[in-house]
Amino acid sequence: MRDTTLTELSIRRPDDWHLHLRDGAMLAGVIGDTSRHFARAIIMPNLVPPVVTTDDAAGYRQRILDALPQGDRFEPLMTLYLTEHTNPDDVEAGHRSGLIRAVKLYPAGATTNSHSGVRDLAKVMPVLERMAKIGLTLCVHGEVTTPEIDIFDREAVFIETVLDPLRERLPELRITMEHVTTKDGVDYIRTAKANLAGSITTHHLIINRNAILVGGIRPHYYCLPVAKREEHRLALREAATSGDAHFFLGTDSAPHADPLKECGCGCAGIYTSINTMSCLAHVFEEEGALDRLEAFTSLHGPAWYGLPPNEERIRLLRRDTPVVFPARRDTGAGPVTVFDPMFPLYWDVA
Template sequence: MTEITIPRPDDWHLHLRDGAMLEGVLPYSARDFARAIIMPNLVPPVVTGADAAAYRDRILAALPKDLDFTPLMTLYLTEGTDPADVASAHASGLVTAVKLYPAGATTNSHSGVRDLGKVMPVLEKMAEIGMPLCIHGEVTDPAVDIFDREAVFIDTVLDPLRARVPELRITLEHVTTSQGVDYVMGADANLAATITTHHLMINRNAILVGGIKPHYYCLPVAKRESHRLALRKAATSGDKRFFLGTDSAPHVDPLKECACGCAGIFTAINTLSCLAHVFEEEGALDHLAGFTSRNGPAWYGLPVNEAMVTLVRRETPVHWPERIFTGDGPVTVFDPLLPIHWEVA
């Protein structure tokens, strides 16, 4: 197959940042994606409905006039979040979901949740109104190995939470382990998962072999090869509980290439090309549209986009810039480490 046409995709996990960085990276997502779930971990975070409205206005103001893109806003869950504000923001159509960051789990997560018991009134209200909870599924206990934090989170936090509030709709974001895949597949209701582009393409060797490569460092960190293969199997299976969330997360190069570099990989520019490569390798191009364009809208109760996107397989590999330049500084583009022949027409 040398050409495939799919409904215009959505990105169900995206970091756009703010200010000059927002202006620099937004066009790359808006070019290929119709909608995106926007992460709220700004400084300060997007906590209230008023915060979300103001952030949405800044995104729309930065959007190039010739691009059609809808930001789907989220609220950052804190131990002081007001259930009534959450419900009001959701009822108005302003906010699509709430994001739970365990405090200290990733970039700008210090305002996150330390005691799940303190946010139960919010979660119970969300279950009542059918509002999804997006979860960064890792524990932050320093005694737990970083490569085990997702599996431990599932056993000690997620499974008890689902037993306590079974009607809560949960999106387990950026799944990185075979345990995560198995857990989602074993759920009979109210659980779905996003998978990133980069976790389908790299394992932990990309970060560590031949020297430390900071532009492959992300959180959750890439795991061993057996987990990558489990993710590829899930993503390409046609299972409607799995869909794309790129977790494209730009940082300027000086903040990546330093003694304590930031976690995040910028993939918005070449995600669709990389995914077509993965699905072709797995003999599953017929499931690409489900993963990128159909399963996510079904989970979030939205229509599939009417516009279509065509990807073409070129004879020669496609090339992207090594980095893009924003008003905040240069941002390195994800390098998939192999030739990619698919390109958005």
């Protein structure tokens, strides 16, 4: 039940545990929308070419820092793109150095720039075994990509045929199931005994598949994993607002220039960095859970990744009139449409 009597909220500065920044002109155009509000973010490695070695990650981290607006304090937490040629020694060295915070498993063809991903899990078991030994987290895009599986069932089938067998084989491997989109995923994470957590995006708390398909195809609501039925959206909202430490924010904010979205084969991705905190405050207010917003955005993620929560705080104010966000973010790589939640937003970061 929405409580509109609360008009101000102070929380620890949030972190984003799943973020796409791209590179070059796009990176320069979008980084400020994250660094303005977020202290840290797990940075996705699916560039072209992908970030596959510790040296690649060090170079990418420096490019991110170089692109930050002057005066912003932001720490990129780097990941490696898992391939069937990844060197376990390089992974361990990157982790020991403090640079590498996780390794990302993309099933080949699952999403944007995932063609270098894993086709045969057996070929990466030496890397996964090393990660289990040293306590390094595996972030997974939890979908199968075999053509006979319906796109709306990919997450559930992944849990049954890939994730559960992997966890039985390597129970000590820490796994983040990223951008959970189904009740199946929520239920599976909740029944896990140890070493499993899940990130939830801003947009999957707000849209279901009708947003993409009703009234015409609307490409700026198309993402992967694709938004599902309403029952799954409601399960995600309940999990995010429940206070359960297994769940935390990972926006999966993914900028694409508009021409790449608005075409015959548009890219998957929704850009939410700029208005995520306003959207989340709206959702948590609707669920009568504003007192749990800080846990979801600022406490559960650091605890899972073994980091202290941020000491710095931000203030959220509930305005009397809707907060106005730009319809698009102009970048040197082209305009990027900003996520429209399809309702007015009154919460603003002061």
